Amino acid sequence: MSASTVTVPAVGAPARDRTDRTGWWKVVPFVVIALVAVVGPFLLPYDPTRVVASASVPPGGDHWFGTDSAGLDVFSRVVAATRLNLLIAGLVTVLATLIGALVGILIGMNESRRGPLGLAARGLSRLVDLADAVPAIVLGLVVISFFGATAPTIVVCLAVILSPIQIRLIRTEVLRVRAEAYLDAARIAGVGEARLTFRHVMPNSVSAAWENTSVVFAVSIIVTAALGFVGVGMPPPTPEWGAMLSRGAPDAVAGRWWSATFPAAALALAVGAFALAASEVLRRRRR
Amino acid sequence: MVRQRWWATRVAMLPAHLLVFVVLTFILVRAMPGDPVLVLLGQNYTPQAYAALQADLGLAGSLPEQLVGYVVNLVQLDLGQSLMTGREVVAEFAQRLPGTLELAMCALAISALVSCLVAYVVVLHPRNPVSATVRAYARAAGAIPEYVLAVAGLIVFYAALGWAPAPVGRLDIQILPPPRVTGFPLLDAVLAGNVEAAGSIVSHLVLPVGVMVLAQSALLIKLWVAGLEDAIDDPVTRFRVASGASRAAVVLSVYRRAAPPVITMTGTLFGYLVGGAVVMEGLFGFNGMGQYAVDAVNSGDFIALQGFLLVVAAMSLVVFLVVDIVNMLVDPRRRPGVRVEES
Amino acid sequence: MRASVTLTADKVTKFFGSRAHRHAAVSEVDLTVTDVSRIGLVGESGSGKSTLGRMLVGLEVPSEGAVYLDGQRLDVLLRFRGQRAEVRRTVQYIAQDTTSSFDPRRTLLDSVMQPLLHLFGLPRTTARARALETIESLGLPPAMAERYPRYVSGGQRQRFAIARALVVEPKILVCDEVVSALDVSVQGAILNLLKRACLERGAGLVFVSHGLPATGFVCDELAVMHRGQIVERGGSADVLTDPRHEYTRGLVRAHETRRPVGAGTAVLP
DSSP, X not given: OHHHHTTSOSOSSOOOOTTOOTTGGGGHHHHHHHHHHHHGGGSOSSOXXXXXXXTTOOSSSSSTTOBOTTSOBHHHHHHHHHHHHHHHHHHHHHHHHHHHHHHHHHHHHHTTOOHHHHHHHHHHHHHHHXXXXXXXXXXXXXXXXXXXXXXXXXXXXXXXXXXXXXXXXXXXXXXXXXXXXXXXXXXXXXXXXXXXXXXXXXXXXXXXXXXXXHHXXXXXXXXXXXXXXHTOSSOTTSOOHHHHHHHHHHHHHTTOTHHHHHHHHHHXXXXXXXXXXXXXXXXXXXX | OHHHHHHHHHHHHHHHHHHHHHHHHHHHHHHSSSOHHHHHHOSOOOXXXXXXXXXXXXXXXOHHHHHHHHHHHHHTTOOOBOTTXXXXXXXXXXXXXXXXXXXXXXXXXXXXXXHHHHHHHHHHXXXXXXXXXXXXXXXXXXXXXXXXXXXXXXXIIIIISOOSOOSSOSSOTTSOOOOOSSSOHHHHHHHTTOHHHHHHHHHHHHHHHHHHHHHHHHHHHHHHHHHXXXXXXXXXXXXXXXXTOOHHHHHHHHHHHHHHHHHHHHHHHHHHHHHHHHHHHHHHTOOSHHHHHHHHHHTTOHHHHHHHHHXXXXXXXXXXXHHHHHHHHHOTTOOOOOOOOOO | OOOSOEEEEEEEEEEESOSTTOEEEEEEEEEEEETTOEEEEEOOTTSSHHHHHHHHTTSSOOSEEEXXXXXXXXXXXXXXXXXXXXXXXHEEEEOSOSSSSSOTTSOHHHHHHHHHHHHSOOOHHHHHHHHHHHHHHTTOOGGGGGSOGGGSOHHHHHHHHHHHHHTTOOSEEEEESTTTTSOXXXXXXXXXHHHHHHHHHTOEEEEEESOHHHHHHHOSEEEEEETTEEEEEEXXXXXXXXXXXXXXXXXXXXXXXXXXXXXXXXXXX
16 A cells, blocks of 8 residues: 555646547647747738738738738738737736635635624625626726726736636635635644635635636637727737727728638637637646 | 515615716726826816816816715716717717617527527437537637627628628618607617618618627527536426426426526626627617717717716616526525624 | 643633524533543534534634633633644644545645644654654554545544644644544544543543444543533443433433444444
């Protein structure tokens, strides 16, 4: 018995099967898109923010995805936008999860307490529910137009607006963990409440929110592009999928399909590829 | 008795929740970088003009005074005057809100109906190839946003096939709009008995409503399928079947037990659909709330925007109230509240 | 033997529920335990015995009355960092739940070392050695300590829980239903271990359980709890053979119909 115990892997999560080779291809599309985001901007055939040809050239040899109604190269812009859109979505996801962890733990640890702290936690919890009731795109539209559409404001505003999803998840988990006997055991072992919260409660309650990051990522890509689509995003001619899509829409209605189709496809691909990769990564983690 | 008291408290909470948003928008506007008065006045202004405009915008005096003035105005349904048009924001919304609401409500109703039916097929005929497709699609719920689908739909059904009408409004240009009664375009046309207008409005709604249903109903389908499968496996169902209930009664019972999470999600979905409508209105040339908000953003009209946020928030809160109450009716066990530890 | 440590519950009452609908889980209970006494708290579920046990170690604060450790109020002592450590070094607790009594993200050894690090401020290497020593003394293979809690059985986990409580060499050990969740075959072994450990180390024991014979085997004294109050107390043998309170009689009879009272002794090696 004692000989076999040494081989038990040193992780809290179930053992990862390193020999499992099925399903690895599911990660490939996202890796390719991420690669495009990283190196793409260095390999562009044209400057994505300048007029490089006559307007509305159909896709062909010189312009793979054609040019839009202003004469900008669609291919260069779609590739250049990948970095911005993925970067914003990624940062929003990370920040929203961080906010979620902090606020969720704060609420979860204090909401059933008596006195002002408990009252504040319950109030905050209600506030989060209320903020979540308003469509994210509406909140984003108003808040970002108030504070100015720069990349940092967009990231911070969207992270705050989307954080209720993560806050609720983590709060629920904290409530579960709070009932676990190992917290009492740690208290008896002399661990203080602050340390208890960060060393025992937090690590055991963030996994659900971590698994949910794929959803938050998809939502933040979609909302970022939606903001660009209605014209609240980064100012033109910054290459951004949503803005390209809305500028291409009148062209598309007139039958020049390319300037809207390619950014739309890029957007759908990015969301789909990330969901696929995330499901595979989580499947491996879970077993 | 207890249940009725709960209704009352839940309804009484609504103004309190609204007040939260009022305070929130109030703070947001005051947290805006820069002095909006200066922005509006430009380079040359007199102190009198500054003071007058400041008072006009409700930005004069101490913060508590401002808040009280703001709330007093809101209670009288005064959202201020739009900076871009000078018109009363409330009047503007009264004209535009019904159209947006109609779009979202149509999409909501059809999503609810479609998800109910599709879930029935998926759960009760799992071997059907349609079921497999729907399951795969439901798993990818929300992956493609409605505005992307809308652009694709316009390319295919308008530009290529010519089936959909031109996206330049709710009505063909040569048709006179029906007299305004309720403000809801389709409803007004039906009330006026104007078949031609109603038909035209419906044909203009098909594509936007269609893409919204396609983009969002997957959420409901997913919940229905999971809920129905659980409810069917429940001993309660077996008891019903064993006691000789009719198939319809059994199905109804299964649906009723699977409903609460779906109803809750319907409330969330309404928010998504309003958001979707706001984003898509410009694309289809609908002159609704979304278009107004976008115009307000482009002209820096923060008065109109704060009104817009409040109105959408109020709408969402009312929908969540309805959702809570419907859930209470379907499942009386649902009671809110945090347990307070005695210590 | 003279007691060097006394833990006293003085008219403790504990309410649960909201202010409007509260009920007393424990009401006005007096109890004194020392480092030389081994007291069993028995009663059916809901009788308040677990709550009383948790109040004795300060995991719950009494709504009325107070718990005193050597004459000082426990809840006051626990408020101060230094005194809190002293209280924990003196009184230890083992929880009922074997499945969740260890943090799933830490090895069992980490958890057993934890009290040494926090209560004694020992360096990691020393703490590790002491923890392994205690683990071995309880008949567990040291290599098993490197495992995560979900990879050992319930009985093994409960031994590690005992190890975690014993590493600090407490004067009083409060055990809450430590064998109830285990197989009958494992229960005896754990009870033996616990009794021997307390005798060897000179620690007092508060043994909370609904199993009358098992409690009688481990403890010298029994206190029978019913609806939040101690309805009878006395020497184990007396209570088991000649119960005075009606409720205790029912409890003893209930066990007799299942197995003879003397069955508790069957677990002796």
